[in-house]
Each structure stands twice: as C-alpha cells, then as structure tokens.
Amino acid sequence: INMGVQSSKQQFSEIIQILLKKQIETTNHDFWDELWKTTLPIDELFDVISPNEVRKLIKDQPLNMKILFTQAVAQLYQVVETPYPVYFEQALNCVRILTRVGPFLLEKNNSVYNEVDLKFINDLLWTKQKSESNIKENNSKESDKNIENVISNDSSVAVTDESKSEEIKTEEKVEEKVITTTEDKDKVTTESKESQSVDPEPLAVILINTLFHLLFLPDFTIDDPNIEFTEKDVDTKEFKAALMWAPGVGSIEKSVVTSTSYDQNRVDVLRLMVSLFSDALYQNPETFDSCGSLWLEIATSVDIPYAEIVFNSLINTVLGYDPIGWGLPYGNLVATDTAKQLMETAVQVLIILLDYGHPIKHLPVDNNPVHSQGITYVQSTDVEAQGFNVFRRILGNIEQPDQLNFIFRGFSRLLNNVHQSESSYLPYSVTRISIEQELLILLWKCLEEIPKFMSYVLRNCDVNELVEPICYFMIEGRKEPSKVGLMYLCTFILLKLSGERNFGVSLNKSYQLQLPIDIPLFSGNHTDLLVIVLHKMIVSGLDKLSSLYNCFLTIICNVSPYCKTLCTVSAVKLVNLFQLFTSPKFLYGAEGNHVYVSMILESLNNIIQYQYEGNVNVIYAIIRRKEIFESLANLTLPDAIKGAVDIAEKRAIQRNNTKKINKQRNSNNQQSNQPNDNINTSNSNISLDSTISSNKDDNEENVVAEPTPTEMISTTSVERTVTEAGDIEEKQAAPTTPSNTTTTAIANESPTTNNTVAASK
Secondary structure, eight states, X not given: OHHHHHHHHHHHHHHHHHHHHSOOOTTOHHHHHHHXXXXXXXXXXXXXXXXXXXXXXXXXXXXXXXXXXXXXXXXXXXXXXXOOGGGHHHHHHHHHHHHHHGGGGSOOOTTTSOHHHHHHHHHHHHSOOOOHHHHHHHHHHHHHHHHHHHHHOTTTOOOOHHHHHHHHHHHHHHHHTOBSSSOOHHHXXXXXXXXXXXXXXXXXXXXXXXXXXXXXXXXXXXXXXXOOBOGGGTTSHHHHHHHOSSSBTTBSSOOOOOOHXXXXXXXXXXXXXXXXXXXXXXXXXXXXXXTOOHHHHHHTSTTSTTHHHHHHHXXXXXXXXXXXXXXXXXXXXXXXXXXXXXXXXXXXXXXXXXXXXXXXXXXXXXXXXXXXXTEEEEETTOTTSTXXXXXXXXXXXXXXXXHHHHHHHHHHHHHHHHHHHHSOSSTTOSOOOOOHHHHHHHXXXXXXXXXXXXXXXXXXXXXXXXXXXXXXXXXXXXXXXXXXXXXXXXXXXXXXXXXXXXXXXHTTSBOOOOOSSSOOOOOSBHHHHHHHHHHHHHHXXXXXXXXXXXXXXXXXXXXXXXXXXXXXXXXXXXXXXXXXXXXXXXXXXXXXXXXXXXXXXXXXXXXXXXXXXXXXHHHHHHHHTHHHHHHHHTOOHHHHHHHHHHHHXXXXXXXXXXXXXXXXXXXXXXXXXXXXXXXXXXXXXXXHHHHHHHTHHHHHTSSOOSSSTTTTSOSEEEEEEEOTTSOEEEEXXXXXXXXXXXXXXXXXXXXXXXXXXXXXX
C-alpha cells in the first residue's frame, strides 16, 4: 500500500510539473484523465502542490488553470446529476484539488498578482461563460467514454458485479424520474433544459450549488433510505429528516447512521467550502465589509439548495457529538474518531455561514433596514436586501423547547469536556476537543440570534454549567497573547448574561466542582467563583486586557444585587479591587480611572442595600479596611492635584533614567563583538540587569498617556498588590507581545432596576 501511495504521489507530482512548464490543450484527454484518476489523500496532495506552484500556475499558465478548474467543476456537477458510485473516488479527487487551489483564487494582494492575473481570476469565477446544460453536454461525451473505460479496464477502477448492479439500479431510478434522497430529478432535468434560454451561470455559482448537493448525495455522504419521494414531498419533515446527518434541531427522532466513509467524504466537501468561503481573510481590516464576499452572498441566499437541511445537519453534528464515545477509557485510541474530525470541520463551516450579512429582525415591521446602536438589521421577509442571510433566519426561527434544550445540552457537554479531560484520574483517557473558541463563537451567535434561547436557558436550565467552563478558559488563557480573542468572547458572553436577573439568582447555587485552575480554595457559590476569577484577570492578566476592566466590573455590578452571600475569600478580593483602584498610582494614572472606583462602590452598596443579612464577610472586610474608604472620603482637590503632579514628575525622571540605561546597554552590546571582552561584557550586562531590576517600577511607568487603567505599567504580565503606603507593588512575570485588540466597554444601569447590558461585538 505504501508503495502504491508513493507511486501515485510521484506520478501526481510529475503531472503538476508538466502543467507548470507547458500548455495542455483540452483535447488531450489522456493527460487530463490521468490527472483525475491519480488520487491522493488530502495531506499528500498538499505536500505535492506547494503554494508557490499554484501561484505560478495562475500567473504563467492561466489556460491550464482554467481547464483544471472548469473540468473539476464539470465532473462534480456530473456526479450530482448521475451519481454512479464508481465515480465517487474521482469526485473526491476533484474536491481535494479544488481545496488546494481555491484559496489562491481569493488572494487580492497586488504584490502577489498583477492586474492581468486578477482579471483572469475574476473572469474565471464570475463571468457567465457556460450554462449548466452546456457543461453537462460538453462533459457527457467524456463521461460516457470514462464509463466504458472504467467498466472495461480493470487496471483503472475495479468494478464488481455488485457495483454494476448498483449502477443499473441507479440508472433505472433516474429513468423513472423518482427522487431518492437528493431532489426532484424531474425538476433538475427541466431546469437544465430551460437553462439554454436563460442567462448562463458563472462557474463559482455552479460550484457552490454543486457542493450543497454533494452534502446529501446518496451512498456518498448519506445513506440511501430507499424511500420514494415526489416533488410535493420536498418541503415535508419526512424528506428533510431522511437527508439530515444527525438528530436534534429539525428532527429529534432521526436515527443515526454511522459510517466512516460518509464522515470522511463529508469532511472533504466541508473543507472545500471552508477554503472557498473564507475570502474575508483577504480583505483589508480597515475596510472590512461583512457583506463583501460574493461566495457567501450566493451560499447564504434564499434560493440555495437544502439550506434548512444543511443548517440542521451542521448544528446537530456539532452539538450532538459525544466526546465520551463508547464510554470506555482510552476509547479514542482504539480507532480513528472520524466523527470528531467531522464535528470540528462542521462548526467552522457553520460559523462562516452565520457570519455573513446583518442580523435578522424577526419583528413584523416594515422591510427597510433597521439601525439600532450602530448595528444594521435586516427583516426576515426581505430576502432581496443586501446582507440577508438565510442561515441567520433559520437560526432565529428555533423556538421549540426540546430543540433549545438540545442546543444547551450540547454546549454544556462540549465546553465542560476541556477541563474534564484535564482533571480525569487516568491521563488522556478522555477525548479532548480543541475547538473551544469556535464553540464560544457559536454560543454567542445563538444568544444573539435566537430570541428565546437566553430566556429559556436562564429559566429552565442550569446556566452555571456554562459559567464554569468560561471561568476555566479565562483563568487558563489570561497570560497567553494568542488567547486574547478567547478572553474577549468569554467576557462578552458573561456580560450579556449578567444583564438578566435570573442569571444573578442562578449564581447563588453552591459551587461543588473543583476546577483545575490556579485560584484559592474556597467554599461558597458561583458568585464567589466569578468574583475570584475576575479579580485574577485584573491583578495577574495581560495588560492588553485592560480595555476589558470596565466589562469585568460591570459584570460584578450587575450580579451584586442578587448575591445572597459571599465567602471570606471573594469578599476580601472585592475590597482588594477597591484598594487597587483607589491607590494614587492607579487613580491618577489616567483621566478615566475614577470610573472604576465608582463601579466598585456601586457593587458594595448593592450588596449592603439588598443582601445585607447574608453578607457579613463583606461587612467585615470593609471594616478591616476602613482607612481606605476614609482616605477617599477625605480626599480634597488640592491634595489630588498635588499627588498627580508628583507622580508625573516621578515618571519624567524615570523615563530619563530608562533612556540612560538603554543607551548604556546598547554601547555594551556593541563592545560584545570583541572576543577578549566577553567576561567584562557579561559582568556589565549583569550590572545592567540588576540596575533594571532595582528600577523595575521606573520601567513599568514608561507607557502612559492613554485613558486605560494599566497603561502606566509595561506590556508584561504582573501580579499587583497595594502596600500600606498606597502604592502598587508589582511582581513582573514573563514578557508578552503587545496586541492591538480593542473593545467597547459597556456601562451599567442603576442597580435598583433590572440590570440590562448591551454587549458590543
């Protein structure tokens, strides 16, 4: 087998080199047949075709690229029209080649392609060159020839008597014009005949529609249910349930047909969809347009085939996945988990499809786009509006309690899998999923797009099953620059949930689980867990998270009126935050830092006013630190101005000292090139390091001038405590890379009313 793979790999590599060197005509059937019949696994194919070779093919041999792309689309279209199982392997080869080539057709960087190349790519994809009927007609001769060759030539594809009988049965079904599991064959045939008099479709549009058909091709990606459907049955629940991949949204009673080959074929098709629908990655961030993708505009239009079935299959595949598998330890090591690969790819496609366009407004109002808080909404009935997304509308229409419960249980099971796999008694005995960020994005979209989802979760489910993994992600990723986006997701989800009264009440449930995270041991409820985690995020998180401090304190402020009791640990942490924000170094560090003091005071006032009886620990912590509150109450304007001026002068001196130290270090580095001075240079470096260590506070005050609370501290992860003199004492950790991530902090409403927060995306 390895020798065969190696031979195919070498043969495929030689074919690619020929394509790069000379032009191959369309009439050279032997060459193109050899290309399509030389199949390779996706990883092997990516090794053979390098990115530079694809770009070179586009630039130097555009006609070869045009033939390659056109024939691949034509063969996939032909497989959908006449689904003979003997051609499925060749169709997979076309899918994999398009997956490799597709991303390079999306590049819009002028440094890679010139204007001629960009025009060629645009004409290839979006110019109406041939209709679907013409593609089928042009490909029919070659397809018939291939059928004869495949059946007669045993060396190309081994066809057994059973496969021949399957072809005869499939051909009879086509002649009888009966829908088996794809769509009304009469309708498809009629449309293909009428397409001669209609404007031809671009290749990109044909490819998109073909991919959606491939997701539900009998014996390729789904099992043939052997049920005869007519044209009238296309919109029925029975027809949709027959095509769906898994039960859940749309059909709870659907039986699951597990097949490794089906899963692998689905993964290959979904990978191609990811590569083609990700052209947003090539847009300029400054001029990014959520409606700028032509691929997604077609893929999310109202007339896309199987839209509802595609959505239900994807979301059910993701949220219905069970990491436990067989229920046995190390069950993931027994066999390859193709269901996990399918789940990971399906969630990416689902997020891409849901990310296009504008949110759907489900209220029955006029069809004009609605602008609310800077966000453009599209009415659910205005299918012709720019930014309309049929998948967003389908998501928003989910309202059945059993389907909402299925979605919640899926998120709870998958998100908790991460910390459960880390805390199991048997190491690596539980399959660990690695798509927590994608799951949180999908959870955010469900909270935003499904009107009844959040209310259902807060009233009928234990929302703490979502709070626990979110807190785990925040603690584990607070010091990793690569997980800043994950921190923003967790914060916005908590912020949105904290605006509901039922969320604050649910947090009073006793916290029994011991998460494998670095927090003090405590005995209390989930409010204690939330306060301790947010305190940890502030005092020992990355400084690039300082823009989220307003959100952190807003979350605490929102849940404070409903907190029946806080344990000693969380009460002390809350007062420590007040001490940190009222310290002179912090309070005078930026113009808007006083806002954090007022938010902490509001949280403490809410606890005292509404939950006084059960919060003796908070009262005791306040009394122990009464001098902090007294100093703030006795603060006068002259004293504040004098303190701010002293700090500014101190920073100016520290900047000058830092410049001198850096200048001395640079001169020592230049002398380090001399071999005889190695020892002296090393000693001088040690001296410099000790100087920098002794002047650590000087370096931490270099970055000031922005109204964020911690920009007077260097871009390092630090542990912050407050001394008795009121200064911030910081323990420097490993340096990190600064980030440009920004967010919009949300202010909190009055605690006497129902606290509602609108989180900005």
